[in-house]
Amino acid sequence: MSIEHYENFPVASWLCPKHLRPAVAAIYHFARTADDLADEGDAGPVQRQADLQAYREDMLATAAGRQPSVRWAATVFTPLAAVLRQYRLPLPLLNDLISAFEQDLQKNDYYDRPELLDYCSRSANPVGRLLLHLYGIDDPLALQRSDAICSSLQLINFWQDFSRDGPLGRVYAPLTDLQRHGVNAADLLACRDSPAARALIKNLCEWAERLMLEGAPLVHQIPGRAGWELRLVVQGGLRILAKIKTMHYASLIHRPALHSLDAPALLWGALRMSQSGKKPIVQQEESL
Numbered sequence: 168m169s170i171e172h173y174e175n176f177p178v179a180s181w182l183c184p185k186h187l188r189p190a191v192a193a194i195y196h197f198a199r200t201a202d203d204l205a206d207e208g209d210a211g212p213v214q215r216q217a218d219l220q221a222y223r224e225d226m227l228a229t230a231a232g233r234q235p236s237v238r239w240a241a242t243v244f245t246p247l248a249a250v251l252r253q254y255r256l257p258l259p260l261l262n263d264l265i266s267a268f269e270q271d272l273q274k275n276d277y278y279d280r281p282e283l284l285d286y287c288s289r290s291a292n293p294v295g296r297l298l299l300h301l302y303g304i305d306d307p308l309a310l311q312r313s314d315a316i317c318s319s320l321q322l323i324n325f326w327q328d329f330s331r332d333g334p335l336g337r338v339y340a341p342l343t344d345l346q347r348h349g350v351n352a353a354d355l356l357a358c359r360d361s362p363a364a365r366a367l368i369k370n371l372c373e374w375a376e377r378l379m380l381e382g383a384p385l386v387h388q389i390p391g392r393a394g395w396e397l398r399l400v401v402q403g404g405l406r407i408l409a410k411i412k413t414m415h416y417a418s419l420i421h422r423p424a425l426h427s428l429d430a431p432a433l434l435w436g437a438l439r440m441s442q443s444g445k446k447p448i449v450q451q452e453e454s455l
Contacts, residue, residue: 183396187301190254193246194297197226198264200243205268206335212272219272223265230258254301260293276338276352280374283341284318291321302393315382316401322375323404326368326411329419333358340371358419365416372408372416379404386440398437406433 183191204218225235225244230251235244250256267290277283295313299305325332325339332339338352345352348367355364379401386398403425410423425433 184391184393187393189246190250190301191298193243193250194256194294196243197247197261198294200239201265201268205271215272216269219265219269223262226258226261226265256297256300260297260300263289263293271337275336277341279341279343283322283339287318287321288314291317302389304388309385309388312382312385312388315378316385316397316404317382319375319378319382320400320404322371322378323407326371326375326418327407327423329355329368330358330422333419340367344371355419360417360419364419368411368416368418372411376405376408379408383440395437398440399433401440402433402436405436 201219201222204222205215210218221236222239225239226247228235229244229248234240251258267286270286270289277286292314295317296310299309299313333356336356338345338355340350340355342352344367345355348370349363350361350367354361383401386394386401388394389397406425406429407423411418414421414423
């Protein structure tokens with residue numbers, strides 16, 4: 168599918184089962200549009216909050232079989248209505264996504280890791296659970312592993328995006344981690360690189376990696392092409408971590424990204440994951 172935003176990971180790619188692509192695309196556009204209402208453009212916080220509330224009302228109207236407003240009907244809610252009817256998507260998961268985007272308007276820092284993971288449980292984990300719902304997978308272990316992967320991807324995005332979040336006034340590194348490493352929130356907001364900041368980022372990246380490895384066995388529970396797409400998603404996250412490691416954790420001043428040249432490494436990592444019972448290989452980046 169064509170998207171206007173930079174994405175680390177595939178969205179409704181050719182590896183996704185063909186019959187599920189419209190549903191995956193509808194979920195993506197729902198989440199992407201809500202995120203844009205919170206982050207993009209020149210609107211102030213009050214207007215953004217009002218827009219997200221109107222968006223929630225349109226979601227509830229669509230779920231109840233009523234007509235949403237014309238503002239997002241064609242691009243979001245008309246396609247989503249068909250998916251809601253066909254697959255009976257859990258509405259609380261969609262509402263959790265809106266809740267997380269509203270939180271971005273009200274909260275710019277986090278005290279500790281559990282508080283940040285609570286945010287991830289609404290900003291990222293619902294996407295994985297919605298996809299598992301489409302695949303008909305609902306056992307507790309699969310959901311737990313999906314949550315670990317999605318939370319890891321969200322954390323990796325944070326540690327990749329210090330140079331973007333700082334100017335927006337957002338600090339996603341927990342205060343307890345900052346204190347442990349002797350780093351001030353003001354240092355992250357100003358993107359001030361230092362040995363202490365790099366030690367902090369190293370520790371945060373190791374946390375994200377542990378979560379990813381915890382969830383990675385989920386790839387063996389999802390059959391066919393969808394399982395291979397998830398392998399590439401996992402490898403995409405690990406690849407970003409490898410790039411941050413190669414730059415000696417200087418992501419306050421350099422933002423790593425995936426490029427077409429990374430494809431062979433991603434494919435090789437995915438192939439190695441196909442060996443039953445083995446954990447994904449943490450990638451080593453030779454050069455950037």
